[in-house]
Amino acid sequence: MVAFAYVGNAVDAAGFRLAGLRTWAPDRGAELAAFRAARAGAEAVFVSLAVAERLPHAELDAALAADRPVVVLIPESAGMSPLEPAERARTQLGLDP
Numbered sequence: 001m002v003a004f005a006y007v008g009n010a011v012d013a014a015g016f017r018l019a020g021l022r023t024w025a026p027d028r029g030a031e032l033a034a035f036r037a038a039r040a041g042a043e044a045v046f047v048s049l050a051v052a053e054r055l056p057h058a059e060l061d062a063a064l065a066a067d068r069p070v071v072v073l074i075p076e077s078a079g080m081s082p083l084e085p086a087e088r089a090r091t092q093l094g095l096d097p
Contacts, residue, residue, distance in 0.1 A: 005038040005069075007031070008048030009076055016046070031055055039063060044070040 006016040006023045013023035022042060024034035031054045038045045045063075052060055052073050063071045 002042050004044050004046065005042035006046045006048075007034050007038050007051050008046075008074075009050065012048065012076055021046075026051070028054070032059070035059075035063075039069055039071070042069050044072065046072050046074050048076045049073055050076055 002022045004016075004021045006013055006021045008023075008025065010025035013025040017023045022038070024038055026034035031051045035045075035047065035051065035055055038047075047055075060071075064073075
């Protein structure tokens with residue numbers, strides 16, 4: 001069993017995988033199977049909002065209420081601005097002229 005897992009889009013999954021998480025980037029229609037697999041093999045599961053919206057509400061609600069594994073909903077980075085990394089850092093630090 002792994003400590004952390006992520007279920008969401010492939011781009012974010014790649015980043016989470018670099019951080020050592022077990023990841024799933026399910027195709028449309030395969031979200032529930034990926035969610036169940038992640039819950040079965042991790043202590044905490046991070047789920048993108050896009051995936052969460054396609055899960056059965058009753059199952060998602062039960063998972064969020066369960067003690068283990070901890071299920072956390074997170075926004076996807078796809079909505080972030082397409083700034084170049086250096087430009088994004090300057091903006092976040094308030095260094096833009």
